[in-house]
Amino acid sequence: MKNGYVPVIGLETHVELSTKTKIFCSCENRFGAEPNTLCCPVCMGMPGTLPELNEKAVEYAVRAGLALGCKVANVSGFDRKNYFYPDLPKGYQITQHFTPICSEGSLETPDGAVRIARLHLEEDAGKLFHDREDATLIDFNRCGAPLIEIVTYPDIKSPSQAADYISALRGVMLFCRVSDVKMNEGSLRIDANISLHRHGEPLGTKVEIKNINSVKYMEKALEYEIWRQTELLESGGVVVTETRRFDEKTGATEPMRTKESAEDYGYFPDPDLAAVILSDEYIGRLRASLPRMPEELKAGFISDFMLSDEAASRLVDSPDTAELFLKSAAGLDLAAAGLAANLINSYPAEAVFVRPERLSRLAEMLGSEEITFSVAKALLSELAASDFDPAEAAKERSLTAIRGEELKELAKEAVKGSPKAVKAYLGGKKTAVMAVVGAVMKASGGRADAEKARELIIGIIEKIGETEG
Numbered sequence: 530m531k532n533g534y535v536p537v538i539g540l541e542t543h544v545e546l547s548t549k550t551k552i553f554c555s556c557e558n559r560f561g562a563e564p565n566t567l568c569c570p571v572c573m574g575m576p577g578t579l580p581e582l583n584e585k586a587v588e589y590a591v592r593a594g595l596a597l598g599c600k601v602a603n604v605s606g607f608d609r610k611n612y613f614y615p616d617l618p619k620g621y622q623i624t625q626h627f628t629p630i631c632s633e634g635s636l637e638t639p640d641g642a643v644r645i646a647r648l649h650l651e652e653d654a655g656k657l658f659h660d661r662e663d664a665t666l667i668d669f670n671r672c673g674a675p676l677i678e679i680v681t682y683p684d685i686k687s688p689s690q691a692a693d694y695i696s697a698l699r700g701v702m703l704f705c706r707v708s709d710v711k712m713n714e715g716s717l718r719i720d721a722n723i724s725l726h727r728h729g730e731p732l733g734t735k736v737e738i739k740n741i742n743s744v745k746y747m748e749k750a751l752e753y754e755i756w757r758q759t760e761l762l763e764s765g766g767v768v769v770t771e772t773r774r775f776d777e778k779t780g781a782t783e784p785m786r787t788k789e790s791a792e793d794y795g796y797f798p799d800p801d802l803a804a805v806i807l808s809d810e811y812i813g814r815l816r817a818s819l820p821r822m823p824e825e826l827k828a829g830f831i832s833d834f835m836l837s838d839e840a841a842s843r844l845v846d847s848p849d850t851a852e853l854f855l856k857s858a859a860g861l862d863l864a865a866a867g868l869a870a871n872l873i874n875s876y877p878a879e880a881v882f883v884r885p886e887r888l889s890r891l892a893e894m895l896g897s898e899e900i901t902f903s904v905a906k907a908l909l910s911e912l913a914a915s916d917f918d919p920a921e922a923a924k925e926r927s928l929t930a931i932r933g934e935e936l937k938e939l940a941k942e943a944v945k946g947s948p949k950a951v952k953a954y955l956g957g958k959k960t961a962v963m964a965v966v967g968a969v970m971k972a973s974g975g976r977a978d979a980e981k982a983r984e985l986i987i988g989i990i991e992k993i994g995e996t997e998g
């Protein structure tokens with residue numbers, strides 16, 4: 530790092546929980562509804578209304594905390610964070626300031642573990658729209674949506690490690706099935722804080738960058754801050770404590786406001802909500818029901834099924850594809866299991882709608898060369914829309930692979946029909962063979978194996994070369 534400065538980075542991540550209803554009322558918790566249609570007097574903050582805690586939100590927070598190796602508090606409570614903003618009709622946000630539900634966890638990244646200081650429950654605010662010139666519009670649908678805020682210690686040493694942390698965190702949230710973590714829909718939002726110092730010297734003044742909505746922007750914002758703070762310190766300036774925002778257009782951060790301190794919010798325990806008391810038995814039950822996390826599954830896919838790192842990584846992009854692979858590969862030999870992984874990774878969004886036994890059958894048919902990969906992919910996307918027996922369909926619709934003598938005949942025909950390509954190939958332009966392969970694929974309607982066809986065609990052409998030469 531320039532002039533011996535090293536960055537010290539901490540992240541605060543807001544994850545919106547995918548419970549059916551909001552955290553303190555029974556309004557539906559859903560993204561994308563007509564503005565202001567999912568609201569009631571409680572989440573609108575009307576005087577005289579009382580919040581009632583959603584048990585599912587507690588369960589989701591505990592699941593997430595346990596998956597991050599956190600301690601779960603037997604007793605926690607809710608507090609009021611007082612501030613005025615148009616998207617917060619109550620004038621305060623209900624959060625857990627004094628007693629978070631979970632604390633002291635950690636998450637592994639390739640550059641080392643990142644410790645998690647706390648994970649607490651809170652409610653979301655509404656959403657402001659500034660796209661009209663004459664007015665700001667407010668949608669209160671998001672008011673009272675359940676959030677967990679996950680706060681790390683300043684253990685992160687680079688923008689790329691911050692990106693790895695977020696990627697690992699998304700995986701854990703998805704596999705716990707507590708959130709869809711869609712950054713473009715705001716179900717995962719990042720605040721980053723960063724300071725610079727020299728090794729052995731005290732920590733520098735930290736700057737917070739608020740509301741970052743993509744991992745790429747987070748990395749850019751942190752890189753920009755490293756540059757800005759280095760320049761500032763080098764020229765004898767001082768970094769001031771402040772909140773900044775990242776401008777996607779300029780790639781720079783700019784000041785938003787000076788940071789509020791805890792005193793500014795006048796936190797106090799919310800008198801409307803009782804303490805959250807969790808028994809060891811309840812926590813133990815949730816711990817026992819935790820699914821395997823993506824890193825562990827990935828390692829198993831590589832060691833048990835001999836998958837490549839890339840194929841295994843792609844399967845654990847979502848718990849649905851990972852589960853589908855586990856179920857469909859269960860009875861298959863290693864070669865067919867690898868083919869099942871390739872099929873799922875070719876069409877992950879569609880594959881998850883296919884029954885595991887159908888996928889197994891497709892992989893077996895591929896393994897025994899009954900069908901080609903392109904036919905298997907076509908059948909897979911049909912199976913996503915409606916269920917049928919792929920083996921029968923392949924037979925009925927003559928989709929079975931063209932092999933042996935039949936394929937040889939097709940190859941011979943194609944060579945005969947492509948004198949230019951043959952001449953080019955014999956003249957040294959080896960890629961010319963692909964035109965002949967294309968002709969075979971066309972004549973077979975995708976039922977020939979392109980690699981086999983290529984081998985056959987090369988054999989035939991080279992024989993022609995020998996007789997001519």
Ligand SMILES: [Zn+2]
Pocket residue numbers: 551554555556567568569570571572573673
């Ligand atoms: Zn409501």
